[in-house]
Amino acid sequence: MMLFAPELFLLLGSLAVFFISTGRDCGKLARTAAMLTALGGTLLCLATFCMQGDLFYGAYRIDLFSQMFKLFICLGLAIVLLVGTELKGVSNRVRPEYYLFMLLSVTGLVMLVSSVELIAIFIALELSSFSMYLLVPLRDDHDGLRIQMESAIKYILFGVVATGIMLFGMSYMFGLTGTTHLAELLPRLHGMSSSPLAILAIAMTLGGFFFKLAVFPFHSWVPDVYQGASNETTAFIASVPKIAAVALLIRITSLSGIESGALVTMLTILSVCSMFYGNLVALVQTDIKRMLGFSGIAHAGYVLLGLVTLKDSGYAAAIYYIIGYMLMTLAGFAVICRVSAKGENLLVDDLSGLHKRSPLLALTMATSMFAMAGIPPFVGFMGKFSLMTEAYRAGHLALVIVAAINTAIGIYYYLSVVKVTYSAEAGQRPVVTLDLTTKALCIILVTFIILLGILPSRIIEIAGTAVKAIM
Amino acid sequence: MEFLIMNKLGFPLLSALIFLPLAGATVLLLLRHETLIKYWSLTVTMATALLSLPLYPAFDPATARYQFAEHHAWIPALNINYTLGIDGISLLLVLMTTLLMPLCVLGSWKYIEKRVKEFMFCLLLMETSMLGVFMALDFVLFYLMWEAMLIPMYLLIAVWGGPRKTYASTKFFLYTLAGSVLLLVAIIALYLSQGTFSIPMLMGKEYAMTFQTLVFLAFFIAFAIKVPMFPFHTWLPAAHVEAPTAGSVILASVLLKMGVYGFLRFCLPITPDATIMFAPYVLVLSVVGIIYGGLTALAQQDMKKLIAYSSVGHMGFVTLGVFVFNQNGIEGAILQMINHGITTGALFLCVGMIYERTHSRELDRAAGLGKYMPVYVTFLTFFSLSSLAFPGTNSFVGEFLILAGSFADHKLISACAIPGAVLAAAYMLRMLQRMIWGRPHNPDHSGIADLNLREICTLAPLLVFVFWIGLAPAPFMKVMNVTVTNLITQVGEKQAAGMRTQAALTGKTNTLNLEPIKERQ
Numbered sequence: 008m009m010l011f012a013p014e015l016f017l018l019l020g021s022l023a024v025f026f027i028s029t030g031r032d033c034g035k036l037a038r039t040a041a042m043l044t045a046l047g048g049t050l051l052c053l054a055t056f057c058m059q060g061d062l063f064y065g066a067y068r069i070d071l072f073s074q075m076f077k078l079f080i081c082l083g084l085a086i087v088l089l090v091g092t093e094l095k096g097v098s099n100r101v102r103p104e105y106y107l108f109m110l111l112s113v114t115g116l117v118m119l120v121s122s123v124e125l126i127a128i129f130i131a132l133e134l135s136s137f138s139m140y141l142l143v144p145l146r147d148d149h150d151g152l153r154i155q156m157e158s159a160i161k162y163i164l165f166g167v168v169a170t171g172i173m174l175f176g177m178s179y180m181f182g183l184t185g186t187t188h189l190a191e192l193l194p195r196l197h198g199m200s201s202s203p204l205a206i207l208a209i210a211m212t213l214g215g216f217f218f219k220l221a222v223f224p225f226h227s228w229v230p231d232v233y234q235g236a237s238n239e240t241t242a243f244i245a246s247v248p249k250i251a252a253v254a255l256l257i258r259i260t261s262l263s264g265i266e267s268g269a270l271v272t273m274l275t276i277l278s279v280c281s282m283f284y285g286n287l288v289a290l291v292q293t294d295i296k297r298m299l300g301f302s303g304i305a306h307a308g309y310v311l312l313g314l315v316t317l318k319d320s321g322y323a324a325a326i327y328y329i330i331g332y333m334l335m336t337l338a339g340f341a342v343i344c345r346v347s348a349k350g351e352n353l354l355v356d357d358l359s360g361l362h363k364r365s366p367l368l369a370l371t372m373a374t375s376m377f378a379m380a381g382i383p384p385f386v387g388f389m390g391k392f393s394l395m396t397e398a399y400r401a402g403h404l405a406l407v408i409v410a411a412i413n414t415a416i417g418i419y420y421y422l423s424v425v426k427v428t429y430s431a432e433a434g435q436r437p438v439v440t441l442d443l444t445t446k447a448l449c450i451i452l453v454t455f456i457i458l459l460g461i462l463p464s465r466i467i468e469i470a471g472t473a474v475k476a477i478m
Numbered sequence: 479m480e481f482l483i484m485n486k487l488g489f490p491l492l493s494a495l496i497f498l499p500l501a502g503a504t505v506l507l508l509l510r511h512e513t514l515i516k517y518w519s520l521t522v523t524m525a526t527a528l529l530s531l532p533l534y535p536a537f538d539p540a541t542a543r544y545q546f547a548e549h550h551a552w553i554p555a556l557n558i559n560y561t562l563g564i565d566g567i568s569l570l571l572v573l574m575t576t577l578l579m580p581l582c583v584l585g586s587w588k589y590i591e592k593r594v595k596e597f598m599f600c601l602l603l604m605e606t607s608m609l610g611v612f613m614a615l616d617f618v619l620f621y622l623m624w625e626a627m628l629i630p631m632y633l634l635i636a637v638w639g640g641p642r643k644t645y646a647s648t649k650f651f652l653y654t655l656a657g658s659v660l661l662l663v664a665i666i667a668l669y670l671s672q673g674t675f676s677i678p679m680l681m682g683k684e685y686a687m688t689f690q691t692l693v694f695l696a697f698f699i700a701f702a703i704k705v706p707m708f709p710f711h712t713w714l715p716a717a718h719v720e721a722p723t724a725g726s727v728i729l730a731s732v733l734l735k736m737g738v739y740g741f742l743r744f745c746l747p748i749t750p751d752a753t754i755m756f757a758p759y760v761l762v763l764s765v766v767g768i769i770y771g772g773l774t775a776l777a778q779q780d781m782k783k784l785i786a787y788s789s790v791g792h793m794g795f796v797t798l799g800v801f802v803f804n805q806n807g808i809e810g811a812i813l814q815m816i817n818h819g820i821t822t823g824a825l826f827l828c829v830g831m832i833y834e835r836t837h838s839r840e841l842d843r844a845a846g847l848g849k850y851m852p853v854y855v856t857f858l859t860f861f862s863l864s865s866l867a868f869p870g871t872n873s874f875v876g877e878f879l880i881l882a883g884s885f886a887d888h889k890l891i892s893a894c895a896i897p898g899a900v901l902a903a904a905y906m907l908r909m910l911q912r913m914i915w916g917r918p919h920n921p922d923h924s925g926i927a928d929l930n931l932r933e934i935c936t937l938a939p940l941l942v943f944v945f946w947i948g949l950a951p952a953p954f955m956k957v958m959n960v961t962v963t964n965l966i967t968q969v970g971e972k973q974a975a976g977m978r979t980q981a982a983l984t985g986k987t988n989t990l991n992l993e994p995i996k997e998r999q
Binding site: 320362366373377382383384388392393395396399400404407408411412414415418419422423425426429430431463464467468471 | 552553554555556596618621622623625626628629632633636637639643644647648651652655656659660662663666667669670
């Protein structure tokens, strides 16, 4: 019972929000309930951090790996709720539903990282995906273009295709091995790691999670969904699901065994394509959310640097990186949500002179951008550094050089945001006033981005132990 | 760990130097009153400077090992440590940095009118990371400080800069950062080959030639951009012209030195074979830089640009000294780094003082100032003479040593550098002539006041060092002597065989080069 406590609590929270959503004008109440659920979930994850056990006939495993991811997912949810306190982009009428779907989606993600059986993985993934598809069209119609509907349709269509590919891969896996339990799959697949069918099965199964992480060629939903969804929704989609995606990518990649050359080649190619595509296209973006979307594709490419190693240390680096990425992205979105007065999309130029309009937001934005660009002492640097070290250690020198070159390319557009923030004139743009929560949130995010960058050893250590246990 | 002499002072002096400005910057955030902020920054930088002074008497010049060392585990999983230590190369650079910072604060007293708190905050962060670069003995710590420095420097230019600040700051940031991404790959490559990030432990190891070549090139691009060597210098004039006075001083006096420091600390001892292989090309680039910088400086109307291009020339001399690999050359190069920091820093402060008064840096508009600012032009004259290496001033000693070193081995290349010294005299005297005597149609300067006490206090310490080093360089030379000998041994063992053959052929013994090797044997 205690093993399942975080999930149960999230489900209970969702139920509570569901009842709240039947009333009228209950946006505030629903928000409080969601916030309490997120905090309670975080605490329960902490309480169950060191527990171990199997549930549901071995389909559901509680271990350090799953609990660590659950903790960060719940923490991410809490930060997302704080980032989107005012929820400017969503009308008050549908806010309770908005929080309901968000909680359900997180419940799905939390279940996903514990699932060790193909059907359970599929169900958890779909629970989170379908709730997330619904978050996108809940945005207010700002300019009469109904852009959020277009995004939602794109999101669902691409999502369903990715799911289809994943299911196809899973069916091969089942066909090859006769089981759906990962623990039994592992030894049987190892035996045939050179067979093309096994590689194909693993590759296609990975597709579903490449979609979530926005890896090339499953990235095409990103710019439109980022642009069409409200700022708060984008903050959510850009951060929390990616953590779960990395968890599952690690679980499935580790199925392949050590000597799987074809899989490594595939991951390398996808990583290179993601980095170049994301960074080069981001260079010319003017909408800041689109830019962050493309930068997210590039960051997905960096994360794959850890996966190509097929080693526990590489996976640990990937986990460390994605946690850092969540913090950096959320810091950026915290600024976007505050600067956007009515929940409209922001152009990069809208940040002009932000250091005069709100020094703290400007500092937060600069931290976020410098961290994503991979400049010390922020977490983005240490993350890239450990990813590159691990990839190089595994012999992928060319990939490391490509990653280094991409870091250099990426600096340009991150810097252009900082440039606008710090050296452009504010003009007629209004001063942004901040409430106490926002100030605290910004300071906490900046502090953690720096602290995680300077003192990464503890978190890498935990991630390493967790990963070793599942391999 | 035999290369470290652990700190025996009773308290971690080097860490204190690094973190004192950082702590001061944190306290700064709580202060509100502008004057208080200025005095607090001055206090913090002065305290750091005073704290750094005991380094000199406590430094043991008889050993090439790293002194005042501190060693703590930082990220055990990757064998990354927090290791600090200084030797004869870094001691003077550390002292120069700490002593310059109070002057930077003083020089910005009136110049910075808006956002004083943020400005001083960036200045103090700069001090922390600059000191960190010179003290770090762990590659990751070094890289962290090296890159982290870009952020406050970028902000100094982008927020408090001149009209083209956006262009200049972006160019500075992109140029330097793009140059050092491959440095990171080289660092990882070294780590994987030896299993350590400790800089001294990576020195003197056997690496394959291809490996050395690639690592050297990655190092070289990063450091050559920072120096800046021709043809990587284009960011420098833009950044200097737009930066506020303190920013220009820090750029010229400290940041440029980091490139050469990188050559001395990493290229020579870690990749000696590749360094020797590429040395002729680097020497040619140095000489091109000397001539090019001199000629371009001669054509400038903007005083800051003039000094910026003169820096390209002066740094050409420094790299020339480094890559001749002999005692005179390298000692001269290190001394010249300090000299350039003092003299060019002072010249930028001088230009800043003019700018505060006339809001222009045009040479023509500053013409004839000598009549109304006698004290100012006195200072300016001494610093200009120092810049053109007039005998009796600091730069003369440095340039003389460099040329003595390079003539020993590379006569033709050194001969090509000589016109550079003449050009320096030409552009500096041209500036002096215009500013002191001016031209008939000069603007009316009668309302302009001479230097006040604060400004005299800013320039006077630098002038003291100009003459101190110029007339009695021994105290500065003695601390670096053994370290440089050791450095040459590290490179020289590779070169020694070739040198002996050469000596036998020409019938002469090159004592300067063989001495260190004998000593070690």
